[in-house]
Amino acid sequence: MNVALPPDAFAVTAAPVCEETLLLGMPQLCLAGLSETWLLKELGHRHWMGLAQMAGRAVPDFRDASGEPVYAAFSALSVTDADFARVRENDRITVRSEIRRISRTQCASRHTLTSAGRPIGTVHLVSAFVRRAPGGGNHTVARVALDGFPPPDRPEATGLAARAAAFRAGRGEAEARFGLEPDEAARAVLEIDPCPAQDFNGAGFLYFSSFIAFIDRAEWQFDSRRAPLASTRSREVYFHGNIDPGERVVVRRLASRRDAGGLAHHCRLERAGDGARLADVFTHRNL
Incomplete structure (x- = not known):
């Protein structure tokens, strides 16, 4: 359980671990089971608090040498072996979270979910x-390194951070892993006007969970008749940029596949004003 403690109650630790069991109600659920949007917000908060614990702080208030705020922006996420449709109201899920530093500027967390002793993702x-x-605004962010953290672990050659870096360098194989091939005929486009009161976080960034919500909204637009109760089986997201309030987002479907077992697609989020890439999202959904 994440508990706020006095600063002297923490010691710098290389891999903080916490575990908590939660009772599921309406905030945690959607029509198809566990709400992925709620889950990502919850795990994003756990990641943020884990950074504070890893740095020996009671709260995650990070600043640079000039006193300006520093934030942990998500650069990649993956969901694997998901079975979110298994759970319903009044079920309990156990979330085990651990976090570690993987480079001077990057940290990675892993969250395993179980319900009634069964893994659900x-x-x-x-x-x-x-x-x-x-x-500057959200177009001007740059990476920084902070002191006060344990030395980084040896990077994983095939881990999520490595896959994200390879994709950005044009060497990614995410489409092959999701069984997709680019299909010009399958392309579809949806333009979204994000709402500051709903889609941005307290730091003023378009929140990472909103990216996923936009993908699900686009899927509903493109495939609602085929997938009225789709539930995520796996997902991988590489984040590239952000927007300022008032800017629009374009969701562009680049590839898709449908069969009796599910629906898979690759969608790209772009800034409507200049076409800049914001994220590439690879999704496999159960029908």
Whole structure:
């Protein structure tokens, strides 16, 4: 359980671990079972608090040498072996979370989910410390390194951070892993006007869980007749950028596959004003 403690109650630790069992109610559920949007917000908070614990702090208030705030922006996430449709109201899930430092600027967390002793999914999150340029908006963020953390672990050659870096360098094979091939005929586009009161977080960024919500909204637009109660089996997201309030987002479907077992697709989120890539999202859903 995440508990706020006095600063002297913490010691710097390389891999903080916490475990908590939660009773599921309406905030944690959607029509198809466990709400992925709620789950990502919850795990994002656990990741953020884990960073504080790893740095020996009571709260995650990070700042650069000039006193400007530094945030942990998610650069990649994956959901694997998900069975979110298994749980319903009044069920309990146990979430076991651990976090570690993987480079001077990046940290990674792993969250395993079980219900009634059965696994229902694993979520990996990778974050990078970032700050805005003075007077700049969300187009001007840059990575920074912070002191006060344990030395980074040896990076995993095939881990999520490595896959995200390979994809950004044009060497990714995510489409092959999700059984997708680019299909010009399958392309579809949805433009979304994010709402500051719903889609942005307290730091002023378009929240990472909103990216996933936009993908699900686009899937509903493109495939609602085929997938009225789709539930995520696996998902992998590589984040590239962000927007300022008032800017629009385009969701562009680049590839898709449908069969009796489910629905898979690759969607790209772009900034409507200049076409800049915001995220690439690979999704496999149960029908």
